[in-house]
Amino acid sequence: MSKSHLFLSQKMKSLLEKRKSREALEALILISVVTCLNMVFGYFAAAFAFYLSFFKWDYIGPMEFVGLKNFMVIFKDLWRGISGAYFFQAPFYTGLKNILLYTAIVVPTQTILAMILAAFANQKIKGVQFYKVSYFLPAVTSPVIIALIFIWLFMKQGYINYMLQFVAPGFAPDWINDKSYLLYAIALVAIWGTSGHFMVSFLAAMQSIPRDIYEAAMLEGAGPIRRFIYITVPMLKPMIVYVVVLGLIGALQMFDLAWVMAGSNGGPGGAGYTMALDIYNEAFINLRPGVAAAKSIFLFALIFSVTYVFQKKYKVMVR
Amino acid sequence: MARVFLENVVKKFGKVVAVNHVTLEVKDKEFMVLLGPSGCGKSTTLRLIAGLETPDEGKIWIGDRLVNEIDPTKRNVAMVFQSYALYPHMTVYRNIEFPLKMARVPKEERRRKVIEVAKFLGIEDLLNRYPKQLSGGQQQRVALARAIVREPEVFLLDEPLSNLDAKLRVKMRFELRRLLHDELQITTIYVTHDQVEAMTMADKIAVMNAGKIMQVGSPIDVFEKPANIFVAGFIGVPPMSFFEGTLIEKQKSLFLDLGSVLFRIPKTYYSALHPHVGSEIVMGIRPQDIKVTLEPQEDSYEGKIVGYEPLGTETYIHFTINGTKEYIAVIPRGMRISLKRKVYWKSNPQKLYFFRKSTGEAIY
């Protein structure tokens, strides 16, 4: 017994003196925390979510295997929604519909806006840093705080309607309490909050386009607008893909703004209800973790396929 | 006593064989230079000895120890890198002290040693500066000091002079050899691709190409008796001119058939070359041993100038015989030449080299 022990410890010692194994051992120590935490809270949790999606459970009692029933809940909900049921009967459908509309508004708008602003800023003018800082400021502020401020600005007799009166006289909706405007109000806040960040990314990409390409185009008589369309935009393609993919991932799982501006029940008529809110409600209000897991897998599949298709189409990979 | 011995060492990076069955012995106190073109595996060989890479095959010995599996920290070697690799966040003093600190040398002794080495290398005024406040030459000295201070058994240097300007390089070349070889007498392996450095500093040169050792020998040996075409062509400036052709025998004399002319091979080489009659061989002549004149002379051959490079003290000319292959010769300055001009050349009959064309091996 002690002999084998001795042998083992000797072997350990010689193992430690060996260059390769010593390096590997110390490396394992260095990566241990990152690896363990991410394996548990990332991979184990994801696997557990997948497992959970086949069970009925209320966090306390025993888990009951129900096969694909949780997914049936989703599809029944979707079916009811398509056949025209109200928000209360088809919350998931409402969330899905809203988030798709929201994404379709936010992602193109913020991308194009960011690109145009960057193009304007990418000229020899003074004070570019000032513009960058002011555009970027919303991006470093918590969405919750932004939402709280905007609820006030969006009031019927509020600042935004006041400013709007100069642009569109007579147009003064009750943004937050009117179900036909709530989602647009949220979308506007989101665009306001993120476009500045992407503008800075675009500006950096534009500044790395070699100047002589522009000079050559100028000699050929291309004006600033045509230079933008025929040179800048194609050269920016990787950055556009990056911004769009990040935008898609963010928009499809939008939660904070809706939670504050619409409330967890989605506001009037569920106009501000999103898939993310629905998953939260299933998990922590309705206490149906199995259904929440199934819905989150649906969300994952949606995000994954949308971004995958987009990246495939434009043949640029984004991590 | 620190002999370094590599036995059949192989190192691969994926598909690239960086070091290919290298066997090399560096004797105690010897100054060995590894010389070869870029990418031939010099640095990899050095890193194998240092323990920064592990060999895929073969054995590496330092002193009497087989060090294949021994950690670089335990090999008692010191290394100076091409970029010096000083620690940017430490002062010169801390840089030099660092290896001693890692070896748990007591503080007082560390201090004494650092100052001693700094004085020895003339950098005692720089001890409180940071590396980025130093010139290239000063950084180089600090890197040397950091390596010397541990009193290593083996000293490894990877192109330590290549970041210095030409003048400083010449000065340091001389100083380095005196320091390492004459004063400290440490076994040294020095990597360079500069043959002048190799010739002036080395006790022995190991010429490498494509991961293999082509020849090991003293500078004179490598220059005078190249073992193959590669070494012959690599060493010497400008490079040796090679004449390819079939060896033929006529009336008890040997000739090299260069296509349009038959080059008569002096009698001295007869017995060595005779077995190769009929086969393809390569004759090499150093440009300094080709004599070029404007008028024909005894035993000379015709050529045509296709280019020249005046260097001031002398001029390199490129000429062809009859065809496109170019040969180089050195002519004294002041000789009147012009492009396309017809010239006559002859060789120094004592300074001819012959190689097998098929293998590149030297015949004579």
Added chain:
Amino acid sequence: MRSSLKLTKLGWIALTCFVLSLFAFIYLSPFIRSFVASFMTWEQASRYPPEWIPDPFTLENYMKLFKLELFPRWIFNTALYAGLIVAGNIMFSSMAGYAFARLKFPGRDALFSALLALLMIPIFVTLVPNYIIIYRLGLIDNIAGLALLSLANVPSTFLMRQYFLSLPQEVFDAARIDGCGPIKTFFYICLPLAKPALGAVAVYQFLGAWNAFLGPLVFLRTPENFTLPVGLSFAFQRSMWTEYTPIIAGSLVAAAPTIVLFIALNKYLIKGIVIQAGKG
């Protein structure tokens, strides 16, 4: 010909300045408007058309805020949470980033790819299982339990790895030869050299933690343990004040550290964003 060219050029510059300033106004005015209004009475702040000069000038809103005992607690909790996250990420992600960048061990690249792949999984997928794990650990409603979830993020590890890859290999080799094992090299060489990257990790993690909402919302239960974003939205939804101006004041207090940090470090931060984007 030449003068007309000059004219169009001038026109462009004017347009550029106009557009950029207009948007600067759009992005900044909510902040300015809130700042001004936080010194107004609610009666004045909700007047239409909007007024810009507080009259009477009042600190009432801020006083109300701090009269609520919860508010200072929320500040403390947020700071604690952000502090834990920053400390954890600085320590652990730099260790792992160095190992993934510069050490050799079996399965290194596969493991790193596996970690990167985690970035594709939406937080909502892992939310419920993580809730259960933290619950089982008895750490629900506990800032430490919440911090445990993001103590060693993949993005910070990625950033550190990129940084260590950008340093010359020779410095690490020199340290090895001078007698440092991998872990010693980490402490003596890597950490001091990585200050800029550590600063970046610290700032990003601070912003992320300070602004985080979903995690604190799910994992913290009692109002005493809330962070600022959760607390403020809680105060808003419970209508803790009959007026809205304290919420505005609270929002500004909550946003102040990030805004100050950003304005102080803007050059550096914006560059960091650009570097991050560049990897895409």
